[in-house]
Amino acid sequence: MSILLNEQSRIVIQGITGGEGSFHAREAVAFGSKLVAGVTPGKGGTDLDGIPIYNRVIDAVEKEGANASGIYVPASFAPDAILEALEAGIKLIVCMTEGIPALEMVKVKKAFKGTDSCLIGPNCPGITTPGVGKIGFMPNFIHKKGNVGVISRSGTLTYEVINMLTNLGIGQSTSVGIGGDPIVGSPFVDMLELFEADPETSLVAIIGEIGGNAEEEAAEFVKNNMSKPVVGFIAGQTAPPGKRMGHAGAIISGGKGTAAEKMKAWEDAGINVVVNPADIGKKIASILNK
Amino acid sequence: MKIHEYQAKRIFVEYGIPIPDGDVADTPEEVREITSRIGKKVVIKAQIHAGGRGKGGGVKTANSPQEAEKVAREIIGMNLITHQTGTEGKRVKRVLVEEALDVEKELYLGIVIDRSRDQEQPVIMASEAGGMEIEEVASKSPEKIIKVGANPVGSFSSFQGRKLAYGLGMDKSIVSKASKIIEMLYRIFMEKDATLIEINPFVLTRGGDLLALDAKINFDDDGLYRHPEIRELRDLDEEEPLEIEASNTGVNYIKLDGNVGCMVNGAGLAMATMDLIKLAGGAPANFLDVGGGATAERIEKAFRILTSDKNVKAILVNIFGGILRCDRVASGVIEAASKMNLNLPMVVRLQGTNVEEGRKLLEGSNLKFEVAEGLFEAAQKVVALL
Numbered sequence: 273m274s275i276l277l278n279e280q281s282r283i284v285i286q287g288i289t290g291g292e293g294s295f296h297a298r299e300a301v302a303f304g305s306k307l308v309a310g311v312t313p314g315k316g317g318t319d320l321d322g323i324p325i326y327n328r329v330i331d332a333v334e335k336e337g338a339n340a341s342g343i344y345v346p347a348s349f350a351p352d353a354i355l356e357a358l359e360a361g362i363k364l365i366v367c368m369t370e371g372i373p374a375l376e377m378v379k380v381k382k383a384f385k386g387t388d389s390c391l392i393g394p395n396c397p398g399i400t401t402p403g404v405g406k407i408g409f410m411p412n413f414i415h416k417k418g419n420v421g422v423i424s425r426s427g428t429l430t431y432e433v434i435n436m437l438t439n440l441g442i443g444q445s446t447s448v449g450i451g452g453d454p455i456v457g458s459p460f461v462d463m464l465e466l467f468e469a470d471p472e473t474s475l476v477a478i479i480g481e482i483g484g485n486a487e488e489e490a491a492e493f494v495k496n497n498m499s500k501p502v503v504g505f506i507a508g509q510t511a512p513p514g515k516r517m518g519h520a521g522a523i524i525s526g527g528k529g530t531a532a533e534k535m536k537a538w539e540d541a542g543i544n545v546v547v548n549p550a551d552i553g554k555k556i557a558s559i560l561n562k
Numbered sequence: 563m564k565i566h567e568y569q570a571k572r573i574f575v576e577y578g579i580p581i582p583d584g585d586v587a588d589t590p591e592e593v594r595e596i597t598s599r600i601g602k603k604v605v606i607k608a609q610i611h612a613g614g615r616g617k618g619g620g621v622k623t624a625n626s627p628q629e630a631e632k633v634a635r636e637i638i639g640m641n642l643i644t645h646q647t648g649t650e651g652k653r654v655k656r657v658l659v660e661e662a663l664d665v666e667k668e669l670y671l672g673i674v675i676d677r678s679r680d681q682e683q684p685v686i687m688a689s690e691a692g693g694m695e696i697e698e699v700a701s702k703s704p705e706k707i708i709k710v711g712a713n714p715v716g717s718f719s720s721f722q723g724r725k726l727a728y729g730l731g732m733d734k735s736i737v738s739k740a741s742k743i744i745e746m747l748y749r750i751f752m753e754k755d756a757t758l759i760e761i762n763p764f765v766l767t768r769g770g771d772l773l774a775l776d777a778k779i780n781f782d783d784d785g786l787y788r789h790p791e792i793r794e795l796r797d798l799d800e801e802e803p804l805e806i807e808a809s810n811t812g813v814n815y816i817k818l819d820g821n822v823g824c825m826v827n828g829a830g831l832a833m834a835t836m837d838l839i840k841l842a843g844g845a846p847a848n849f850l851d852v853g854g855g856a857t858a859e860r861i862e863k864a865f866r867i868l869t870s871d872k873n874v875k876a877i878l879v880n881i882f883g884g885i886l887r888c889d890r891v892a893s894g895v896i897e898a899a900s901k902m903n904l905n906l907p908m909v910v911r912l913q914g915t916n917v918e919e920g921r922k923l924l925e926g927s928n929l930k931f932e933v934a935e936g937l938f939e940a941a942q943k944v945v946a947l948l
Contacts, residue, residue, distance in 0.1 A: 348787065373755050373785035374675055375714060378683050382715045411884035411915060426830020428882040432937065435882075435913065452829060454677050461679060481830055484677045507833035510818075510840045511849070514646070518814045518829025518851045520784055521677075528697070531837075548841050549834045550938035 274401040274446040275421065275466040275473070276364055276390065277340065283407055284309040284329065284338035286345060286353045288320055293344035296409045297323070303412045305405025308336040329360040340364040342398065342407040347371035350394060351380050358389050366407040367393035367457070374520070377455040384457070391457025395520070397427040397449035410434070410447065418443015420556060421467035423460055424479035425452050425486070425519070429507060429549070433477060436553035442560065445473040452519030460490035468498050475501045477556060478543070480534055482508035483522045487534040491541035501559050503544045505552055506531045563781045565795045566609045568658045570777035573754070577746040580773045584660030593634035596659040598627040603662040606630060608637050608654040611800045614644030620654060623662055630659065655799065663773065668692030668763035669730055671744065673751045676711065684712045684751055686744060688726040692763035714752055718745045739772055754792060755785025804867050811863045813852055820845025822944055823874035825864050827852050827881050835880045838938055844945035847874045856886055861894025866902065877908040878944040888912040888920030896927045907947040908932070911940035
């Protein structure tokens, strides 16, 4: 078991003929992912290394049984691509695209209300279940199958943590990058809920950052609902207020959203907070070896 | 992206939101002319992006055109320091001259995106505590803020405006006027991809008029691609020159006060690297995310930007190669250092894809640098070089 991405997942890549889409589709196949189709409007009938390409997501669902999607289309087309996947009945939709206006995401999220489809991202590195496959662009070599669930708002910092764990011989059940935007499809809480219920996950590593209140909401959930140990780090302890630190969501505004506040909320909720990101692996190892 | 008060007010006018009579001026002579046209007491307001202008001496009144000209001479060209400008302040190039109003009540109106899980939509806020910073009101007397969530999939409904207007204790004679203003404010928010709009204070005059005495609009950088009219309002003088140069080359750079320059790939790792430098006893000079698909050329540019900050005394390169290959980073670093004749001490930490090739390239170059493997080790080494 794992969360979200499992043996039954049949993946379609939307935007498969683009530079990023085709590169990461091939990487995903090399990782063992079950990639059953691609979609690019106007390129239907062609293929990528034998993977059939369709004009519409619904064709990939009906003809290839696709039930998971990875989206690599430019920001101005991405909301439409997400809605197309949702309408076609795709259950897991992962959008890597960076730069979607926040108000577009507000509208897209309203469309997910009342459905059983799950949106990850946008502006995220995707999701990886070692031994099963991946959607997105986490590097293949860092993963190892195991029992730690990883959730993060960042990209390369997540790779660091996964790599650190793998080097210590600690494997992962699933790693999820939820995205660095102000409005994301699935915040920390949704992922914590899935990891808590997943029998293969025994500990969760959570990497937050400044801005917004997703970390505080996660704290509330951990306090009330988590039985599994959680280890956390918050990036941006030295970030100045009012500046957008790369991620659209990483901004301290009106004195709110600071790393200090978030770390305090996590500590109060019983999360094992590490101040130094280089210590995440050691901390997890010490808890697992208890 | 931020804009000036006078620019925000022009947008208000397009949408029919009342503002005081006035105009913008670059010289004291223009201020005098505008004042004599208005023909009454005026307020002269420095146009800079930072808040707290009044306390810093950037907002003053004048009773005559002559006095207005004199006051304008003090404000135009002054270095205005507020709690938001930093200690260096901002030079005032332009002022807004407006009629002084006979104010009965100062209120507050604002719209932001509420990121909390049960909302995730714009929220319109109103408060009777106008003129104060809303963050302060929120922490000291949250009951004074009335909120209404706005689902952007539906359209604005008049009850939302009424809820706020009656909540502010307004007389029924002006509720529909207030409601219309709130609706227009919401339309600006939605149609222009704003992330924040504030009218503080939103005033009720003794004559029963409602006007936007101040105006603030921040826009979503990710929405600018579809708003050329908003992009034109960008004032480069308000931004850090190095940050402008960086944004033109696709590098995410924010200048900070420390002396350890850092170049990192990925925003999260870049923030974590700053934190590590601090934990090791140093202070980061910048945030710099070179991006995922960085070319040798972009790395060179990133180097130029971070080293043009004269405070930088040592450099830390921290790269986790996923898509971005370490050998590519290494050749970018070597090229940049040799072209720029770089003498600053440097620590390089490469991890991930093609790390061996990258390290070999660095070792084979004439470049002086130290290699680090661990995250914290890298930070400690660079701080030791200071």
